[in-house]
Amino acid sequence: MINVYSWPTPNGHKVHIMLEECGLRLGRDWQVFPINIGAGDQFQPDFLAISPNNKIPALVDPVGPDGKPISLFESGAILLYLAAKTGKFLPKSDRLKFQVLQWLMFQMGSVGPMLGQTHHFRKYAPEKIDYAINRYTNETRRLYGVMDKQLATHKYIACNQYTVADIAIYPWVRSWEDQGIDWADYPHLKAWFDLISARPAVQRGVQVLAELRKPIRDEKEREILFGATQYQKR
Structure with a gap:
């Protein structure tokens, strides 16, 4: 089971869509763990261990290219990894x-x-x-x-x-x-x-975690997203 650490943003949805397009189904082949970026989940040590730039999404595949677990951050790198893993959506020539x-x-x-x-x-x-x-x-x-x-x-x-x-x-x-x-x-x-x-897989992908995303509710959340908190050395 592939673990995806994400939030319903454009970069998160890229990976959700890619997984579904590759024939990997949520709940069967992959599971998602919400990283609430408004609450500061992206700064937690466990998440930083797999995403040192404190950005979503991140992915952990227990069966990497050599049969061993691999963790990845950066959505573009994750898309290329999934394309290589499944042989889909990146031409061979x-x-x-x-x-x-x-x-x-x-x-x-x-x-x-x-x-x-x-x-x-x-x-x-x-x-x-x-x-x-x-x-x-x-x-x-x-x-x-x-x-x-x-x-x-x-x-x-x-x-x-x-x-x-x-x-x-x-x-x-x-x-x-x-x-x-x-x-x-x-x-x-x-x-x-x-x-x-x-595309059905796109429709499924953009619904992943979609119910969790809300407008910014208060100054604390705004500060976490845009203020000094994000610039602290970790």
Whole structure:
């Protein structure tokens, strides 16, 4: 049984979706342990032992590549591990594989960080800073444009196969409305979004822990997520 330590965020849902898409079913092949990032669970020693960057998700597979347990952090690394373990969603040919990997890196280096900042300054920052809101909203729109252009000539984000790149990007664009996006400006991306949303494994994946996620309730939770607590040496 694979153990997944997670929370219902885009990075958490990437791994939930990947597991389900690979034919690994929650409760049968993998189990999930909620790491409540608003309560500070990510700073607990047991979690830091498998995720030293104190970020979700993390995974522990009792049967790693050499038959021994392996623990992993970083959602992109986990997606690649599961692709290797199951032989799914990463093409075998070098040409297609590297096409997919570049779009996976695009998500890890651009889509996740930039859309995350957009969420922060549009929704969570205690002070509304026009410069920051405009900077990150405009960058988000630019990235949506990059993806829309790519999808004008491809069925899926990296090629004409469904891959880890699609699984990585999809959870981040689910919050398109909070990012200031008008789907009318990105028709090819919207068609792709609807296509991915209709997949049963995706629908199962985004429901994992979904009932636990609530709006930020108080200043203590806000401080844990965005204040000095996260910067303490551990």
